[in-house]
Amino acid sequence: MTAIPAATPPATPPAARAAARAATRVLVLNSGSSSVKYQLLDMRDSSRLAVGLVERIGEETSRLVHTPLTGDGAEKRERTGPIADHSTALKAVAEELAHDGLGLDSPELAAIGHRVVHGGLRFTEPTVITEEVLAEVERLIPVAPLHNPANVTGIRTARAMRPDLPQVAVFDTAFHTTMPEAAARYAIDVETADTHRIRRYGFHGTSHAYVSRRTAALLGKDPSEVNVIVLHLGNGASASAVAGGRCVDTSMGLTPLEGLVMGTRSGDIDPAVTFHLKRVAGMSVDEIDELLNKKSGLVGLCGDNDMREISRRIEEGDERARLAFDIYIHRLKKYIGAYYAVLGRVDAVVFTAGVGENAAPVREAAVAGLEELGLALDAELNAVRSDEARIISAPYARIAVAVVPTDEELEIAQQTFALVTGASEAGNA
Ligand SMILES: Nc1ncnc2c1ncn2[C@@H]1O[C@H](COP(=O)(O)OP(=O)(O)O)[C@@H](O)[C@H]1O
Ligand SMILES: CC(=O)OP(=O)(O)O
Ligand SMILES: [Mg+2]
Secondary structure (H helix, E strand, O other), X not given: OOOXXXXXXXXXXXXXXXXXXXXXXXXEEEEOOOOEEEEEEEOOOOEEEXXXXXXXXXXXXXXEEEEXXXXXXXXXXXXXXXXXXXXXXXXXXXXXXXXXXXXXXXXXXXXXXXXXXXXXXXXXXXXXXXXXXXXXXXXXXHHOOOOHHHHHHHHHHHHHXXXXXXXXXXXXXXXXXXXXXXXXXXXXXXXXXXXXXXXOOOOOHHHHHHHHXXXXXXXXXXXXXXXXXXXXXXXXXXXXXXXXXXXXXXXXXXXXXXXXXXXXXXXXXXXXXXXXXXXXXXXXXXXXXHHHHHOOHHHHHXXXXXXHHHHXXXXXXXXXXXXXXXXXXXHHHHHHHHHHHHHOOXXXXXXXXXXXXXXXXXXXXXXXXOHHHXXXXXXXXXXXXXXXXXXXXXXXXXXXXXXXXOOHHHHHHHHHHHHHOOOOOOOOO
């Protein structure tokens, strides 16, 4: 494996900071393995000017959904048909923005903020992207094989379109750097671990940070006063234990493969399974990587990775879908119990991301039977569909259970704007 580099990130160039002060818009690109989510925001009031998504990149059935939010009667637009790669996807996004007079050539654009999944040991803060920073993000590809390549393509394409504009990387790993050594270290030979920088990094940190803060606000408290278990359940899924606003443990590890059962990833597994697959089943390391990252989790268990489809199949009496759901829930419940023990006192358990925000049956099953721990849902509140942050626990429950929609893009925009305008250096980040 490639060693994970350590050093200090570069400061914001003063010229870029001065230019950014006059402009107030930030474009955020959240490039996933097969998708790009994006938002254009005006940072004077953090309002959205346009939002969108490109999904199923690389397939015949790619889809771009773009929603301008300026002016009256602005309507959602859709494009379908093959989009070969992330570079093509971003060019299509730029065209859609230009169509609404919000093009990347706008002098009002202060910066582009990029989600970058793995920042290794080096990047613990939002960082202005230089060729050298980009080279380090590329160097980390072996430890985020599904994500960092897309992030790099996104950055290179955006830089080619606006080479003069500051571009900022906001790292999924950053929020987790507060974990104590006892949580971050694996119990393997210390020298080997240190030489190769093998440790728990954790991911989805931007989401865990945003959601834990919003949960504190929902409880009417300061983040420093509350202990929260955050369950980020999207296609990738991770849990974290957040004590007083600081991450103390998280389920993803050196790579985003560890922890919960995910859409296509196995999550926790006995490492000896990999030796067995190599020695006994004759699979290559690349084949095992592909099996665990892309053909496991829900899709490996039942052929579908979308919780909507799995719920539908369960209702039809499909046994494989039922078993996949049960395995998913069993793992989730184990992490709730584990992080309860890690935190000692829990104020809230919060569900977020595509599954966490939308799948009431997942929330119900994950919390079922945990009344002794102080967890109980209100069935009616759990069934409500809403885009608002809300509490769904029973009034008598000692611990709040909440649903808080994540907003990685807003968090990235705020961190990006603070960095390029120098606000973060003035202590306003
Ligand atoms: N209405 C819904 N009901 C149940 N699950 C849903 C719903 N909408 C989305 N999901 C789940 O959310 C997943 C996507 O979550 P998301 O957080 O957008 O993931 P990612 O950012 O990893 O692409 C889908 O694969 C699906 O399983
Ligand atoms: C880190 C990770 O798993 O991200 P995503 O959920 O976007 O795949
Ligand atoms: Mg996501």
